[in-house]
Amino acid sequence: METSRDDFVIAIRSAFLKKGTQQRFSLLSLIFFSIVFLILGSLNFKVIDYIKKGIKEIVYRSSFIVSGPENFLKDNYLIINNHFNLYEERIKNIDELNYLRSRNLSQQIITLENIKYKKLIDDYFIGNNETVAKVLIDKQSPFLRSVIINKGSKNNIELGMLVLNEGYLVGKIVEVNFFTSRALLISDINSKIPVSLQPGDIQAIMSGKDKQEGVLQYVKDKNLSDINEEKQVLTSGAGGVFKSGIPIGVIYADEDFAINLDRVVSFHKDFSQLKYVKVVSFSKENNLLDLSSKRNAQKIENEIEETNQQQETLKILLEQKQIADEIRIKIQKENDILRNESVRLKNEILLEKKNNQQNINQKGEIKFLEMNLVYGHKCRKSIFNRLYKVGTTEYKECVLNKGLKKIDE
Amino acid sequence: MNKINRNNIVHNLYRYIPITLLFVSVLNESDFSNLGLKYFSFNFSYILIFYYSLKKKESLGYIAIFIAGLFNDVVLGAPIGLSSLMYLILCVATSYLRNITLTPSLIKDGIFFLITILIINSLLFIILNFIFGFESNYYEQITSIIWTFLLYFLFSTMFDFFDHYFLGKNNVR
Numbered sequence: 344m345e346t347s348r349d350d351f352v353i354a355i356r357s358a359f360l361k362k363g364t365q366q367r368f369s370l371l372s373l374i375f376f377s378i379v380f381l382i383l384g385s386l387n388f389k390v391i392d393y394i395k396k397g398i399k400e401i402v403y404r405s406s407f408i409v410s411g412p413e414n415f416l417k418d419n420y421l422i423i424n425n426h427f428n429l430y431e432e433r434i435k436n437i438d439e440l441n442y443l444r445s446r447n448l449s450q451q452i453i454t455l456e457n458i459k460y461k462k463l464i465d466d467y468f469i470g471n472n473e474t475v476a477k478v479l480i481d482k483q484s485p486f487l488r489s490v491i492i493n494k495g496s497k498n499n500i501e502l503g504m505l506v507l508n509e510g511y512l513v514g515k516i517v518e519v520n521f522f523t524s525r526a527l528l529i530s531d532i533n534s535k536i537p538v539s540l541q542p543g544d545i546q547a548i549m550s551g552k553d554k555q556e557g558v559l560q561y562v563k564d565k566n567l568s569d570i571n572e573e574k575q576v577l578t579s580g581a582g583g584v585f586k587s588g589i590p591i592g593v594i595y596a597d598e599d600f601a602i603n604l605d606r607v608v609s610f611h612k613d614f615s616q617l618k619y620v621k622v623v624s625f626s627k628e629n630n631l632l633d634l635s636s637k638r639n640a641q642k643i644e645n646e647i648e649e650t651n652q653q654q655e656t657l658k659i660l661l662e663q664k665q666i667a668d669e670i671r672i673k674i675q676k677e678n679d680i681l682r683n684e685s686v687r688l689k690n691e692i693l694l695e696k697k698n699n700q701q702n703i704n705q706k707g708e709i710k711f712l713e714m715n716l717v718y719g720h721k722c723r724k725s726i727f728n729r730l731y732k733v734g735t736t737e738y739k740e741c742v743l744n745k746g747l748k749k750i751d752e
Numbered sequence: 753m754n755k756i757n758r759n760n761i762v763h764n765l766y767r768y769i770p771i772t773l774l775f776v777s778v779l780n781e782s783d784f785s786n787l788g789l790k791y792f793s794f795n796f797s798y799i800l801i802f803y804y805s806l807k808k809k810e811s812l813g814y815i816a817i818f819i820a821g822l823f824n825d826v827v828l829g830a831p832i833g834l835s836s837l838m839y840l841i842l843c844v845a846t847s848y849l850r851n852i853t854l855t856p857s858l859i860k861d862g863i864f865f866l867i868t869i870l871i872i873n874s875l876l877f878i879i880l881n882f883i884f885g886f887e888s889n890y891y892e893q894i895t896s897i898i899w900t901f902l903l904y905f906l907f908s909t910m911f912d913f914f915d916h917y918f919l920g921k922n923n924v925r
Contacts, residue, residue, distance in 0.1 A: 354851040359844060370847065373818045374840045380822075380833030385884065395832050402779065402826040409779040480827065482783055487829040487886070518829070525829055532887045 396520050403491050403523045407479045457588075472624045474498050478617045479523065488531035488551060489514070490617060495522045504624045505585060511611045512536075512578060512589045513620055524622075528614050529557060529591065538591060538608075539579035542572070546579055549591070549608055557592060557608040576608045586625040714742050721746035766918045770804045770811040778824045793892065794899035797824065798872070799907045801839055802865050806846040807911075814843060831884050838872045858908060866901040873897055 359371040383391040425432075476492035494500050496519050506513045506526040514534065518525035527534055530551040538549045538559070545562065552558040557576075574594040580587025592610040722741035724730045730747065731738035741747055777784075777796050784796045797820070804811045821836025828835070845868040849861070873893055880886040 350852070354848050357847070357851050359847075370814055370840055370844050373814050374837060374844070376818065377821070377833045377837035377840060381831055381837065381879075384832045391832075395826075398822060398832070399826050402823050405823075406779040406827055409776055413780060482780075482827050489829050532889070 399518075399520050400522055403479055403520075406482070406491075410480065472499055472504070474500060474622045476500075476524075476620055476622055478620060481615065481617060487533070488528045488614070489517070489525050490528065490614075490620075492524050492526060492620060492622065493522070494622060495520045495524050497521055500524045500622055501624065504622050505589070507589070507621045507623060508612050508617060508619075510590065512585070512591050513612060513614065513617065515585075516622065526620070526622075530555070530610065530614055535560070536585060536591070537579045537581035538576050539587070540574045540576055540594065543574070545574075546581065549576065552607065555610055555613065557610065559594075559608065711739060711742060714745065718742050718745045762918060766914075767811060770800060770808070771813075771816050774800055774812065774816070774820050775823070778820050779827060791895055792899060793896045794903050795869070795896055796907075797835075797839070798842060798869055798900055799904050801842050802846055802868070802904070803908055803911055805843045806850060806861065808915075809850070814840065817843060830880070830886075834876070834879060838876055841872055841875070842868060858905065861908070862901065862904055865904050866897075869897055869900055 359369065380391065384395060474494050476494040476498075478490045479493050480491040492500075492506075500516060500519050502516055502519055504516045506515060512529060514526040514528040514531075516524050517527040528551065529536060529549070532551050534551045536549045536557075538547050539545065540547060547559045548561040549557045550560045576591045576593060578585040578587055578589040578591065590611060592608040594608055719733075719742055722730050722738050724732050731741055774797060777800065784794050801812060801817055805817075817839045818836045821834075821839045822832060824830075824835040825832045845864070849864050853860070873896075877888065877890070877893060880888055
């Protein structure tokens with residue numbers, strides 16, 4: 344037991360420390376170097392950074408040279424293949440050309456309208472730095488799908504710039520050296536892009552999946568699978584990393600779309616066929632004005648401000664008018680109510696007056712009748728006197744005056 | 753005399769074939785570990801390094817392997833030093849196997865190779881995922897390991913054949 348353990352230790356020690364013939368370093372020291380490289384590289388240690396950049400410049404060029412024969416064969420194969428398919432492709436292209444010509448005009452109009460509206464909402468970006476670069480290496484690793492291009496910081500390439508191919512999004516710059524750069528393809532699993540699905544304006548995050556496919560990871564609208572129609576996938580511009588509206592791919596509405604939980608995006612471009620790419624950065628449109636234009640702009644601004652103030656005043660006046668109108672209507676309503684009340688009261692008064700008059704008349708009658716009983720005989724005409732006939736006005740007055748004497752008086 | 757000279761040239765050229773193959777496989781755009789096929793990929797560098805550091809230690813120097821690892825990291829975009837570390841661990845394994853082996857056998861070598869690449873890929877997966885935050889597909893790794901293991905036997909036989917063809921005859925003469 345002890346012996347086998349000793350053997351194991353001896354074998355391991357020998358494996359790590361024994362240098363072979365013509366070997367300058369033992370394995371242990373080289374492993375140590377590797378670990379140092381890894382640690383210092385991840386800590387962005389300056390010396391390691393310079394060494395890394397140096398190695399990269401050499402390796403990228405060497406790799407381009409080493410891949411030369413293979414690329415030559417690949418290119419020739421493609422040329423021959425294209426040559427055989429030339430006739431079919433020509434007929435297909437003619438049909439497509441006729442179709443596209445008819446669509447071109449309406450597309451131009453839509454583009455112009457789009458620019459106008461984007462300017463209105465201050466979301467119009469213009470390319471301020473465009474560089475065409477050649478793809479040096481297109482080695483697809485299991486960890487990183489990326490391409491190396493032959494333009495670096497010397498050509499004003501910066502981290503985060505977009506990489507396009509024929510207007511389609513290909514990736515973004517993730518590493519910049521002096522003469523070369525690395526672009527992370529959107530097909531890489533680590534690439535996360537905010538996208539918008541049209542029609543429907545559904546927001547999502549897309550990640551790479553395969554050579555030609557991406558996958559929607561986070562979809563804002565959960566009912567995506569219910570909408571059974573083809574969807575265009577564009578950059579949404581959310582987060583400000585990518586300009587909005589760059590085409591990426593399409594989600595086909597096939598039969599199994601409804602149960603397709605992966606939501607696979609088929610890219611427009613074949614990333615394995617990249618030869619030249621355009622590296623661009625975008626910024627918001629910023630018009631440079633001369634002095635007179637600036638004055639005009641200032642004048643217009645002032646006018647706008649004045650108009651705004653006037654508009655504000657007008658708005659206040661309108662509000663005041665509205666309030667006054669409301670008050671007037673309220674007063675009018677109250678007035679109407681009061682008028683009705685007044686009419687009602689007047690009628691009541693008239694009625695009361697009438698009643699009073701009636702009462703007064705009744706009282707007079709009662710008084711007359713009472714006095715008639717007492718003084719009637721003094722005024723009534725009979726055979727023996729020449730007084731008044733009952734029921735006449737003179738008789739009534741006589742009774743009320745308590746007899747004839749009073750009349751004489 | 754001419755024949756002897758010619759044989760020496762062939763012999764010398766053959767000596768540099770492993771190292772040339774290693775650097776070409778590392779620098780070349782086409783990579784067997786990512787052929788674009790869903791269930792087929794293998795790591796040719798692992799096979800090459802394992803075979804030649806086990807059978808012909810003098811063909812591939814450790815420094816050359818270390819540099820090839822650095823180049824591989826640069827081309828793949830992986831953290832620099834990672835592939836070197838993996839290649840060197842593979843060399844440690846072969847060195848250990850060489851020390852403990854009395855009678856070489858292809859099957860034993862293959863099984864040892866499988867265990868080694870399992871350890872190496874696990875280590876690689878852990879470092880990439882948990883330290884450097886790279887996302888990688890677990891199933892692709894497994895596929896690559898299985899095919900690398902299976903193809904070791906084929907390549908090992910092929911290398912043996914070439915060895916016999918170029919050097920065997922030479923040694924006899």
